[in-house]
Amino acid sequence: MSPPWFTDSAAGLNRSGRPAQPTYLPRFRRDENIMINTTHRGRGGGGDGRRGRGRRGGRSGGYFHDENPNNFPFDIPQKFSELEITQEENASKMNATAYDDTPVEASGANIPPPVTSFSEICFSSPALIENIKRCKYLKPTPIQRYAIPVAMAGRDLMACAQTGSGKTAAFCFPIISGILMANQKYKRFSNPHSIACPLALILAPTRELSCQIYEEAKKFSYQTGVKVVVAYGGAPIFQQLRNLGNGVDILVATPGRLVDMIERERVSLKNIKYLALDEADRMLDMGFEPQVRRIVQQMEMPPPCARQTLLFSATFPNEIQRLASDFLSNYIFVAAGKVGSSTDLIVQRVEFVPDMDKRDYLMNLLHAQKSNGITGKDALTLVFVETKKGADMLERWLCRKGFPSTAIHGDKVQMERERALRSFRNGLTPILVATDVAARGLDISNVAHVINFDLPKVIDDYVHRIGRTGRAGKSGLATAFFSEKNAPLAKDLFELMKDTNQEIPTWLKEYAETTHMSANGKSKRFVGNKFSGYDYRSGNVDGDGDFSSHYANSTTASVYPFSASDTSQFAPCAIPVGADVTDFSNNSIDAGSNSYGYDYGSVVATGWD
Numbered sequence: 349m350s351p352p353w354f355t356d357s358a359a360g361l362n363r364s365g366r367p368a369q370p371t372y373l374p375r376f377r378r379d380e381n382i383m384i385n386t387t388h389r390g391r392g393g394g395g396d397g398r399r400g401r402g403r404r405g406g407r408s409g410g411y412f413h414d415e416n417p418n419n420f421p422f423d424i425p426q427k428f429s430e431l432e433i434t435q436e437e438n439a440s441k442m443n444a445t446a447y448d449d450t451p452v453e454a455s456g457a458n459i460p461p462p463v464t465s466f467s468e469i470c471f472s473s474p475a476l477i478e479n480i481k482r483c484k485y486l487k488p489t490p491i492q493r494y495a496i497p498v499a500m501a502g503r504d505l506m507a508c509a510q511t512g513s514g515k516t517a518a519f520c521f522p523i524i525s526g527i528l529m530a531n532q533k534y535k536r537f538s539n540p541h542s543i544a545c546p547l548a549l550i551l552a553p554t555r556e557l558s559c560q561i562y563e564e565a566k567k568f569s570y571q572t573g574v575k576v577v578v579a580y581g582g583a584p585i586f587q588q589l590r591n592l593g594n595g596v597d598i599l600v601a602t603p604g605r606l607v608d609m610i611e612r613e614r615v616s617l618k619n620i621k622y623l624a625l626d627e628a629d630r631m632l633d634m635g636f637e638p639q640v641r642r643i644v645q646q647m648e649m650p651p652p653c654a655r656q657t658l659l660f661s662a663t664f665p666n667e668i669q670r671l672a673s674d675f676l677s678n679y680i681f682v683a684a685g686k687v688g689s690s691t692d693l694i695v696q697r698v699e700f701v702p703d704m705d706k707r708d709y710l711m712n713l714l715h716a717q718k719s720n721g722i723t724g725k726d727a728l729t730l731v732f733v734e735t736k737k738g739a740d741m742l743e744r745w746l747c748r749k750g751f752p753s754t755a756i757h758g759d760k761v762q763m764e765r766e767r768a769l770r771s772f773r774n775g776l777t778p779i780l781v782a783t784d785v786a787a788r789g790l791d792i793s794n795v796a797h798v799i800n801f802d803l804p805k806v807i808d809d810y811v812h813r814i815g816r817t818g819r820a821g822k823s824g825l826a827t828a829f830f831s832e833k834n835a836p837l838a839k840d841l842f843e844l845m846k847d848t849n850q851e852i853p854t855w856l857k858e859y860a861e862t863t864h865m866s867a868n869g870k871s872k873r874f875v876g877n878k879f880s881g882y883d884y885r886s887g888n889v890d891g892d893g894d895f896s897s898h899y900a901n902s903t904t905a906s907v908y909p910f911s912a913s914d915t916s917q918f919a920p921c922a923i924p925v926g927a928d929v930t931d932f933s934n935n936s937i938d939a940g941s942n943s944y945g946y947d948y949g950s951v952v953a954t955g956w957d
């Protein structure tokens with residue numbers, strides 16, 4: 349029996365314009381299919397001569413890494429390796445109009461104007477333009493409209509945008525274009541024993557995410573001559589070193605493995621012109637801050653003014669803002685949509701389910717999906733649990749109950765994790781039970797339903813988890829099982845659901861009113877002003893990241909520069925009891941000047957209620 353709330357939205361998912369049953373094409377005909385479906389030259393067309401086969405054609409004799417004609421990355425992208433090619437390939441993967449109403453806020457000095465189409469952007473290479481078309485990117489998403497011109501103008505960028513809204517392309521296109529424009533690729537070494545000196549470094553928190561960025565970057569650089577290499581832990585280092593030895597322009601890496609390679613003197617960062625950090629908040633959450641700081645500040649990396657730095661994330665807690673002020677120079681801040689919030693393409697449901705009833709409830713849900721036809725590789729279900737052991741146990745239980753499932757978590761070796769993802773993507777096991785290892789960045793196009801079997805402790809993690817559905821403009825469903833122990837999350841969850849116009853059960857409202865703090869005793873949610881994020885440089889900032897007014901509770905209330913680690917060196921500014929410490933016009937301190945004659949830049953207030 350379907351739960352009454354489930355049928356409408358879930359059934360809607362199934363019929364929301366998904367492609368009809370795919371038409372199978374044998375492997376040997378798949379290239380033909382691409383040829384027919386694209387108006388561009390593809391592999392067989394002469395066109396501008398960039399055919400990607402060895403040294404023929406292309407720019408001034410540069411060598412191409414796609415020496416193998418079978419490396420055409422568009423026909424069967426690795427991430428969808430088992431999916432069949434269909435006539436639908438001709439259509440854009442993205443429902444771009446879904447983002448038309450997304451408000452975008454940009455701040456900083458001399459902001460380059462946004463664009464409305466890719467053709468307005470002066471990409472340096474026809475091959476890159478061709479690749480954008482091959483990827484069926486018809487129209488830039490809001491973050492791409494703003495971020496690409498900023499990055500193309502050589503400016504540093506801090507960008508926040510909702511999950512699934514195209515951040516990867518927003519940093520990849522300008523990097524590839526920049527490398528090609530400077531024609532710098534030919535400086536790279538191709539001696540397997542030499543030190544690899546990439547021109548661009550993209551740091552990502554997890555192996556899966558770095559592989560995904562690598563696959564995307566490879567598609568965007570197809571036949572441009574730009575060489576992309578990936579390096580991540582948990583896999584043998586020697587093959588990765590060999591790949592580096594063959595030359596690298598763009599290195600996509602996880603922090604730990606990169607530090608290892610630098611220490612082995614196999615990679616040098618001295619030539620880096622572009623540094624991109626994706627999911628920077630996750631990197632800090634995972635404890636990578638020391639490695640990230642070493643990489644960016646101590647390991648031959650050119651200083652901020654000699655490189656271009658792009659910082660991307662769907663959420664921007666305080667620590668990241670601090671990182672930004674250390675890593676970026678004169679940057680532009682762009683926020684698309686409400687930062688820290690989820691997209692309203694996702695229908696969110698929350699059910700009160702005591703821990704002991706969760707399995708039964710899950711079973712009802714899965715049966716309801718099945719009877720609504722929401723099943724198979726076109727409607728994947730991602731179930732988040734708290735622990736690795738819990739993931740294995742639930743996976744086994746689901747399989748026993750007749751629901752083919754697989755699990756992914758940090759205790760699995762890389763090969764097992766890749767196998768699990770592959771079998772989920774291709775629908776062999778249309779249910780994936782996961783810990784937070786799968787919460788961020790993973791772009792699996794057919795995830796129709798995310799179930800938070802166990803809710804996370806903080807709301808940002810919830811936002812990322814549910815962001816695995818409702819991607820690229822498609823709709824999605826997220827169901828959360830809320831139990832007594834999730835009470836600390838109630839307020840943030842309530843606010844998030846309210847912001848995104850979700851149906852909220854009365855009991856959640858009551859929980860939200862009675863519990864004010866989240867698990868760590870502080871609201872971790874990053875809420876921007878108005879609709880989007882907040883650029884700390886504009887002042888009026890408080891220490892808890894929520895930017896609401898706070899009132900001085902004593903004359904010891906003080907204000908100090910946001911980036912100051914030792915606040916004791918700054919004399920407190922006397923603020924009358926009851927005054928709003930976030931109103932800097934009131935207390936003789938503002939972001940630009942203050943009574944001590946410092947230019948504080950961004951400031952944080954303490955000593956408030």
Ligand SMILES: Nc1ncnc2c1ncn2[C@@H]1O[C@H](COP(=O)(O)OP(=O)(O)OP(=O)(O)O)[C@@H](O)[C@H]1O
Binds near residue numbers: 441515
């Ligand atoms: N302009 C575009 N047109 C069509 N498809 C696009 C466009 N931009 C991105 N996409 C597709 O949308 C999907 C989501 O993009 P991407 O993974 O870059 O999102 P993201 O913002 O990085 O998400 P997350 O925050 O979850 O990491 C991808 O499949 C990508 O290929």
